[in-house]
Amino acid sequence: MAERSTAAVDVADNSGDKPLAAKADKATADGVDTQNGRAADGPMTEKDGERTTAAPAAAPELHSGHKLARRYRLEECVTRVDGFSSWRAMDEKLRRAVGVHLLPADHPRARSVLAAARSSALLGDPRFVQVLDAVEENDLVYVVHEWLPDATELTALLAAGPLEPHEAYQLVSQVSQAMTAAHREGLAHLRLTPSAILRTSTGQYRIRGLAVNAALRGITSETPQRADTEAIGALLYAALTQRWPYETDAYGLTGLPKGVGLIPPDQVRAGVHRGLGELAMRALANDGATASRQEPACTTPEELAKAVAAMPRIRPPEPAFTAPPEYQHTTYQQGSYGRPTPPGLSTTQSSVVPPPPPLQSRTGRALKWGVAALLIAALGLGSWQLADTLLDRNSGGTNGPNHTQTESDDNPQKKQEPAPLEIKGAQEYFPDGKPQNAEDVSNTYDGDTSTFWRTKSFYDGPEMKIKDGVGIVYDLGSEHEVNGASITLKYGGAHTTLTLYATDSKSPKGSVGSMTKIAGTTTSETALQLAAEKPVKTRYVLLWITAMPHAPLDDFSDPGYKQAITNVSFLRAP
Numbered sequence: 001m002a003e004r005s006t007a008a009v010d011v012a013d014n015s016g017d018k019p020l021a022a023k024a025d026k027a028t029a030d031g032v033d034t035q036n037g038r039a040a041d042g043p044m045t046e047k048d049g050e051r052t053t054a055a056p057a058a059a060p061e062l063h064s065g066h067k068l069a070r071r072y073r074l075e076e077c078v079t080r081v082d083g084f085s086s087w088r089a090m091d092e093k094l095r096r097a098v099g100v101h102l103l104p105a106d107h108p109r110a111r112s113v114l115a116a117a118r119s120s121a122l123l124g125d126p127r128f129v130q131v132l133d134a135v136e137e138n139d140l141v142y143v144v145h146e147w148l149p150d151a152t153e154l155t156a157l158l159a160a161g162p163l164e165p166h167e168a169y170q171l172v173s174q175v176s177q178a179m180t181a182a183h184r185e186g187l188a189h190l191r192l193t194p195s196a197i198l199r200t201s202t203g204q205y206r207i208r209g210l211a212v213n214a215a216l217r218g219i220t221s222e223t224p225q226r227a228d229t230e231a232i233g234a235l236l237y238a239a240l241t242q243r244w245p246y247e248t249d250a251y252g253l254t255g256l257p258k259g260v261g262l263i264p265p266d267q268v269r270a271g272v273h274r275g276l277g278e279l280a281m282r283a284l285a286n287d288g289a290t291a292s293r294q295e296p297a298c299t300t301p302e303e304l305a306k307a308v309a310a311m312p313r314i315r316p317p318e319p320a321f322t323a324p325p326e327y328q329h330t331t332y333q334q335g336s337y338g339r340p341t342p343p344g345l346s347t348t349q350s351s352v353v354p355p356p357p358p359l360q361s362r363t364g365r366a367l368k369w370g371v372a373a374l375l376i377a378a379l380g381l382g383s384w385q386l387a388d389t390l391l392d393r394n395s396g397g398t399n400g401p402n403h404t405q406t407e408s409d410d411n412p413q414k415k416q417e418p419a420p421l422e423i424k425g426a427q428e429y430f431p432d433g434k435p436q437n438a439e440d441v442s443n444t445y446d447g448d449t450s451t452f453w454r455t456k457s458f459y460d461g462p463e464m465k466i467k468d469g470v471g472i473v474y475d476l477g478s479e480h481e482v483n484g485a486s487i488t489l490k491y492g493g494a495h496t497t498l499t500l501y502a503t504d505s506k507s508p509k510g511s512v513g514s515m516t517k518i519a520g521t522t523t524s525e526t527a528l529q530l531a532a533e534k535p536v537k538t539r540y541v542l543l544w545i546t547a548m549p550h551a552p553l554d555d556f557s558d559p560g561y562k563q564a565i566t567n568v569s570f571l572r573a574p
Contacts, residue, residue, distance in 0.1 A: 062102065067092075068142055069135065072100055082536035083107050084216060088147065097147040098132060101216065102140060107216055110141045117143040123185055126556030127178035129198070129208035143212060151198035151206065154235065155251050158194060165273040168239040169314040171197070172232060172279065174205040176308055177439050179228050182210055188224030190214035192231035194238060194251045196512035204555060226298040232304060233283025240276055241268040245284055266525035275311050278317055282307065305439065314438055418484060424477035427506045428453075431472075436470050444472065444565045452490050454557060454564035455548065461561025462495050462547040471544040473506045474570065479574035481535040484519055485543070489526045490564035493549035497522040500530060502538035512544055522547065535573035543568065 041363065062085070066074045072089045079086040084103035091098045124130070133144035154171075157163065175197065179189065189196070194519055198206045214220070221227045237245040244253040245262060258264055262284060265277035278295065283304055285297035298304040304497035349391035423445040428438040436455045443451035455470050464470070477480075485500055499520035501512060506516065518541065519530040548563040 019468065062087075063453045068100065068140075069137065071140075072098060072144060074100065082217070083109075089144075091144075097149065099145045099147045101143040101145075101212070103142075103216075105136055105139045105141050107141070109215060110136070112218075113143065113212065113215045114141055116211035119187055120210045120212055123182060123187060123210070125178065125181055126558065127174065127204075127206060128182070128210045129206055131212065134486045145208070145212075145229065148198055148200065148206065150201045154194040154197040154199065154239075156327075157199060158238055159252050162269065163239040164317060165276060166277055166314045168236060168273070169201070169308070169311075171205055171239055172276070173305070173308045175207060175232055175235065176301050176305040178205075178207055179232065180305045180439065183228070183301055187211050188214070188221065189228050189231070190219050190221055190224060190556070191217070194235065197235065202555060206556075214484075219386045229283050229298055229301055229304055232301065233280050233298075236276065236280040236368040237265055237284060240265045240272045240280060243268055245280075250379055260368050274316070276314075279304075279307055279311070309439075362462060418574055420486075421476050421480055421482070421570045421572050423474050423568070423570070425475040425506070426472050427475075429473045429508065429544075431511070434467075443474055444568045446476070447567070449488065449566050452564040452566040454490065455545070455562050457551075457558040457560030457562045458548070459560060462549055463497075464546055464561075466550070468512065469544050469546040471542055472565070472568075473503055473508065474541045474543065474568065475506055476539050476541065476570065479537050479539045480570075481534045481537050482518055482532065482541060482570055483573040484529065484531040484571045484572065485541075487528050487530065487543070487565065488567040489528070490566055491549050491551040492524055492526045493551070494524050495522055496524070496545065496548055496549060496563055497547035498543060498545045500532075501542040501544060502536045503540040503542045505540055508540075508542065512542070515542065524549070541570060 013524070021126075062074060064075055064077075068074070068089075071091060071093050073092055074087045074089050076088045077085055077183070077534065078088060084107065087100045087102065089098050089100045090096075100459060101113070103113065106552055107113075114134050114136060117131045120128070121131040121134065129146045129148065131143060131145050133142075135142055135144075162168075174250075176190070182189070187210055189207065189210050191209055192207070196207060196209050196213065198208060200206060234245050237243070238251075238253055242253060244250050244255045247255045247258045249255045256268075262281070264272065265280055266272040279298075280294055282298045401421075426441045428435050428441050430436070430438075437453055440453045444453045453472065458464065458466070460466070482500075487498070489496060497520070500518040501515035502518055503515055504510075516538070517535055518536045518538075519532045521528060521530055545563055548561045550561050551557075551559065553559045
């Protein structure tokens with residue numbers, strides 16, 4: 001299991017019970033917004049799917065200081081509702097805060113909660129708040145998950161105002177890509193609300209409660225992808241307008257006017273980014289809205305992620321520049337420091353004192369003549385050396401300029417540098433059926449060194465043992481004489497082994513061993529140049545990694561043997 005800092009999962013229900021640690025109009029630690037003493041989650045249960053009603057079951061009567069498995073010490077109850085409770089706890093073995101959901105083993109939803117928690121833990125995607133443990137013990141079922149003390153709920157961000165276009169773009173891009181990966185593994189969220197989205201101090205968005213939140217509430221859906229896509233559209237709509245795209249108020253946001261239907265974001269608030277507003281409408285079209293500009297509605301997270309990727313990238317706002325104050329001479333620099341102001345003369349007049357003429361003393365005049373003499377001597381010496389050099393060249397015959405020109409004529413051109421080839425597309429290559437990070441492949445040739453494609457973290461290394469390798473196939477558009485590549489990696493250290501192969505398509509049929517090798521190397525550096533002994537004519541090039549260095553925890557990636565590619569360019573033979 002992952003060993004990182006931790007955060008609570010959104011756990012309060014719509015039943016109307018008030019969480020113990022909550023106050024009205026304020027988000028609790030587990031993401032429940034309470035208004036007038038009730039949970040403000042109303043609209044989402046109807047949108048997410050059918051909710052099964054559980055038989056009344058008393059929440060476990062535990063107290064602060066109670067230990068689970070002689071390891072997790074309960075510290076504060078943040079929610080107690082609908083037969084289960086949620087706690088902030090301390091993992092005494094690893095000395096870190098964790099969140100814990102508790103419910104009786106005979107609770108009608110206990111089995112589904114355990115199954116959802118274990119399925120979520122197997123996903124292991126760092127874009128989601130990780131489930132660390134799911135146990136049935138002593139008539140209790142408890143789920144342990146991460147607790148992120150440095151993260152901020154989207155609810156709190158929206159309370160301060162709508163997000164900037166770049167921030168809203170990052171939100172919908174990261175959340176849609178994460179949910180695409182989850183649905184690919186058969187997992188749905190069904191409770192994607194502003195309280196389920198966390199923004200870390202590094203600007204990354206993480207999703208909490210995958211599968212578990214819906215299981216705790218007994219929520220199901222016959223169209224889970226559609227439900228999650230609409231929920232992402234609602235998040236984007238709220239991020240752009242600071243309004244909830246339904247008629248009811250929720251999560252501290254005001255709903256839309258009743259009876260008018262879904263209004264485009266740019267009609268709710270002036271200055272909304274047009275492309276993002278249309279994207280929100282396309283995702284919300286699942287609820288009966290008309291997609292803007294007649295674009296097709298997005299009905300799955302994958303369709304939404306592709307629509308986001310097709311948009312022009314929205315750059316972050318330029319930092320505000322404040323011009324430095326105009327330089328002011330001090331009184332000391334003006335030459336009047338320590339001098340009294342003469343009677344009848346203003347301070348402003350007395351502060352402007354012309355400096356005395358320089359070097360007027362006998363010593364000053366001698367110094368001036370000495371410097372002049374040195375300059376004259378230096379000019380004379382330089383002129384003599386220049387003349388001597390010119391005479392030697394004119395008398396040197398074959399050593400003069402004419403000979404240099406002859407050599408240039410004998411060798412018409414210097415060896416040309418290889419020219420870069422334009423990459424038309426790329427696709428991750430995973431013959432074992434297990435991709436690493438397929439949606440980020442385009443980051444390796446976008447020209448932006450801050451973006452990258454990264455492998456998963458492996459326990460064994462540097463040579464890969466559980467896989468033959470990982471890599472990406474690049475499409476050059478047509479056949480070219482490939483002479484090598486320039487590659488920039490994210491992690492240095494011992495060691496990275498990578499090889500370039502010519503392939504027959506973006507999805508090669510044969511094994512790597514049957515492909516034509518172009519070039520390869522083993523390195524500990526992050527910037528490398530690969531040169532082929534002989535150019536190879538091909539359209540598709542596989543970059544294949546078989547060894548990776550050990551790297552620490554960073555962003556959403558666990559420590560382990562891993563590598564990331566920030567930029568790739570292929571070189572054409574001259």
